[in-house]
Amino acid sequence: MAVKPRIKLDKKEAKKGDLVEVKALVAHIMESGQRRDGKGEVIPRKILNKFEATVNGKPVFSAEFEPAIAANPYIQFKFKATESGPVVLTWTDDDGTKIVGEEKITVN
Amino acid sequence: MSCGLDRRQVLAFGGGALAVAAFGFSVGPANAANDAAELIAKFTGGKQATTGKVKLDLPEIAENGNTVPMTFSVESPMTESSYVSEVLVVADENPRGGIAHFHFSPASGVAEANTRIRLAKTQNIIAVAKMNDGSFFTATKQVKVTIGGCGG
Numbered sequence A: 001m002a003v004k005p006r007i008k009l010d011k012k013e014a015k016k017g018d019l020v021e022v023k024a025l026v027a028h029i030m031e032s033g034q035r036r037d038g039k040g041e042v043i044p045r046k047i048l049n050k051f052e053a054t055v056n057g058k059p060v061f062s063a064e065f066e067p068a069i070a071a072n073p074y075i076q077f078k079f080k081a082t083e084s085g086p087v088v089l090t091w092t093d094d095d096g097t098k099i100v101g102e103e104k105i106t107v108n
Numbered sequence B: 001m002s003c004g005l006d007r008r009q010v011l012a013f014g015g016g017a018l019a020v021a022a023f024g025f026s027v028g029p030a031n032a033a034n035d036a037a038e039l040i041a042k043f044t045g046g047k048q049a050t051t052g053k054v055k056l057d058l059p060e061i062a063e064n065g066n067t068v069p070m071t072f073s074v075e076s077p078m079t080e081s082s083y084v085s086e087v088l089v090v091a092d093e094n095p096r097g098g099i100a101h102f103h104f105s106p107a108s109g110v111a112e113a114n115t116r117i118r119l120a121k122t123q124n125i126i127a128v129a130k131m132n133d134g135s136f137f138t139a140t141k142q143v144k145v146t147i148g149g150c151g152g
Helices: B007-026 B036-044
Strands: A006-009 A019-025 A048-055 A058-065 A074-080 A085-093 A098-107 B054-057 B061-064 B068-074 B084-091 B098-103 B111-117 B123-131 B136-147
Touching (some): A006 A098, A048 A074, B036 B084, B054 B123, B068 B136, B098 B111
Antiparallel strands (some): A019 A074, B054 B068, B068 B111, B084 B098
């Protein structure tokens, strides 16, 4: 199932050195591995455990998530505009699949 | 959302808690509800983190522990010579202590982030920031949780 993350940059064009704010939301159950089903069996953990952001191929921000991150994880961070290029956000699932979203930033 | 705990399990859990209460003195460090303290010790390599520079923003009272907004920011010029490299966020009363571990660089421009977390009950959230020079700064904030985000 291809999940499409929702990504929003606070500006499409920035001056060199400006801070650009990124807001991203992705639909995911973030099953904690602590809950039990009706039969009393543990529902296996399934979360997005890693998040990485690159701008024009260069890493600007990343995070490792634990089950204490709420379902449909939301993340907001900033980066310093230095060059134009794609802003690529990647989430990695426990099962190894990746969810990738992309926006563009133009730096004048 | 159901917590997935039926009456029988609640009773079993109560029994377990009694057993722990009875033999509690023999179990690990005092009052350690989860591995939060160990996670911080591992992160800092045993170094003492200084209170300050870190601003942790959470609601005083969270009605729903399933999704609690959490923002932090760390004072730093974020230049090549002085920047925040990592921030660890833990909770001291969740089933497991870890919440998230963030990585920054001078390319981040500013060391701040916002996400939404799960809190099982009223507890302290602790953020520890690691500077590129190897020093550590910390902040703690208590959140009162009305309805726990079970399994957090």
